[in-house]
Amino acid sequence: MPEVNLPTLLRQHAGGQRSVSVEGATIGEVLEALQSEYPGMAGQLVTPDGELHKFVNVYLNDDDVRYLEKLDTTVLDRDMVSILPAVAGGGA
Amino acid sequence: MPVLRSILDLIGNTPLVDVSALSPKPAVRILAKLEGQNPGGSVKDRIALSMIEDAEEKGLLAPGATLIEPSSGNTGIGMALVCRIKGYKLKVVLPGNVSIERRQLLELWRAEVIDSPANEGSNGAVRLAQRLSSEHPEWTFLYQYGNPANPRAHYVGTGPEIWRDCPEITHLVVGLGTSGTLLGAGRFLKEASPQVRLWAVEPPTGETVEGLRNLDDGYIPPIFLEQGGADLLDRRTIVGPGDSIEWTRRLADLGVFAGISSGAALAGAVKCANTIEQGTIVFISSDGGWKYLSTGAWTDELDAVVERARGIIYF
Numbered sequence: 001m002p003e004v005n006l007p008t009l010l011r012q013h014a015g016g017q018r019s020v021s022v023e024g025a026t027i028g029e030v031l032e033a034l035q036s037e038y039p040g041m042a043g044q045l046v047t048p049d050g051e052l053h054k055f056v057n058v059y060l061n062d063d064d065v066r067y068l069e070k071l072d073t074t075v076l077d078r079d080m081v082s083i084l085p086a087v088a089g090g091g092a
Numbered sequence: 093m094p095v096l097r098s099i100l101d102l103i104g105n106t107p108l109v110d111v112s113a114l115s116p117k118p119a120v121r122i123l124a125k126l127e128g129q130n131p132g133g134s135v136k137d138r139i140a141l142s143m144i145e146d147a148e149e150k151g152l153l154a155p156g157a158t159l160i161e162p163s164s165g166n167t168g169i170g171m172a173l174v175c176r177i178k179g180y181k182l183k184v185v186l187p188g189n190v191s192i193e194r195r196q197l198l199e200l201w202r203a204e205v206i207d208s209p210a211n212e213g214s215n216g217a218v219r220l221a222q223r224l225s226s227e228h229p230e231w232t233f234l235y236q237y238g239n240p241a242n243p244r245a246h247y248v249g250t251g252p253e254i255w256r257d258c259p260e261i262t263h264l265v266v267g268l269g270t271s272g273t274l275l276g277a278g279r280f281l282k283e284a285s286p287q288v289r290l291w292a293v294e295p296p297t298g299e300t301v302e303g304l305r306n307l308d309d310g311y312i313p314p315i316f317l318e319q320g321g322a323d324l325l326d327r328r329t330i331v332g333p334g335d336s337i338e339w340t341r342r343l344a345d346l347g348v349f350a351g352i353s354s355g356a357a358l359a360g361a362v363k364c365a366n367t368i369e370q371g372t373i374v375f376i377s378s379d380g381g382w383k384y385l386s387t388g389a390w391t392d393e394l395d396a397v398v399e400r401a402r403g404i405i406y407f
């Protein structure tokens with residue numbers, strides 16, 4: 001099962017765990033599984049229109065899935081999925 | 093070379109240097125655009141001059157005016173240089189965890205430093221500057237994250253320079269902060285050559301930034317949203333401090349003394365090189381190494397430096 005790293009903000013909904021493992025062959029399936037296993041996250045990751053929440057960035061290993069195949073991006077068992085909030089970065 | 097009228101005339105026109113010795117593939121060239129050659133020491137001199145002259149043209153800056161800007165360092169330093177020469181006062185809202193040299197350079201050009209909480213990163217600096225500027229309408233807030241004169245500096249400067257010096261470019265790799273370089277240079281190069289692909293590199297900051305109450309507290313630079321950054325960008329990838337410092341050291345082995353974010357951009361360029369058979373990748377080396385000597389990045393044991401880098405804003 002792919003491992004999902006949770007941002008600090010979402011850990012409270014997963015008993016404080018920093019990362020959890022859930023089933024899923026695509027990013028969309030992984031997020032769906034996450035939200036059904038940890039209902040506190042429901043609605044926080046994906047909008048009702050099936051798009052990633054504006055301020056949520058999801059990375060497959062190191063790559064932002066918005067620039068891969070978005071929610072259709074394939075996820076393998078050994079992959080690491082990371083959820084990070086969009087914040088003002090460095091370099092400024 | 094003609095005698096220059098002002099140090100500000102040295103801003104821009106930076107060189108490209110071939111660092112293909114670090115490329116994983118013989119048919120993929122990698123070139124560094126050395127923004128550390130700017131007089132204030134970073135790529136941000138370009139947007140500092142662009143935003144201030146834009147405000148002057150719009151009549152927003154009376155002689156001796158006071159400006160305020162949130163910055164993790166480089167924009168503040170560039171603005172401090174321009175303001176010092178043009179006679180403006182500058183207040184820079186600076187996260188507490190930047191390298192000591194960044195703070196010293198701001199003081200050197202007489203900017204006033206206002207500290208924002210270290211654990212809130214650049215987000216906290218932006219919030220504090222927004223609050224202070226609303227409390228002080230007499231201060232001018234040029235707001236680099238939302239000012240079109242930021243990407244414009246790269247649309248008229250950085251992008252055309254790269255195209256002039258390297259029309260064979262296939263990929264541009266930039267660090268992502270305000271997104272100004274990406275939007276300006278990236279758009280120019282894609283218009284010049286639609287085959288050019290844009291990669292953005294970012295540090296894993298989102299994980300460590302505190303002070304977010306919920307995800308709706310998130311932040312995307314307004315210029316990124318207004319100028320279609322997501323449509324322009326082809327790939328966005330995270331580079332951690334370990335890889336950033338290792339590649340910064342490899343650059344130094346070639347004699348290129350660049351800042352730690354340059355190592356991150358180079359790591360992105362190498363990753364990009366691994367996905368193509370042939371091409372020419374240009375990456376932006378945002379600043380020189382001078383401001384990071386105190387981090388021990390080149391001299392101390394790697395693990396210790398990486399651990400230290402986790403606690404500072406180096407990007």
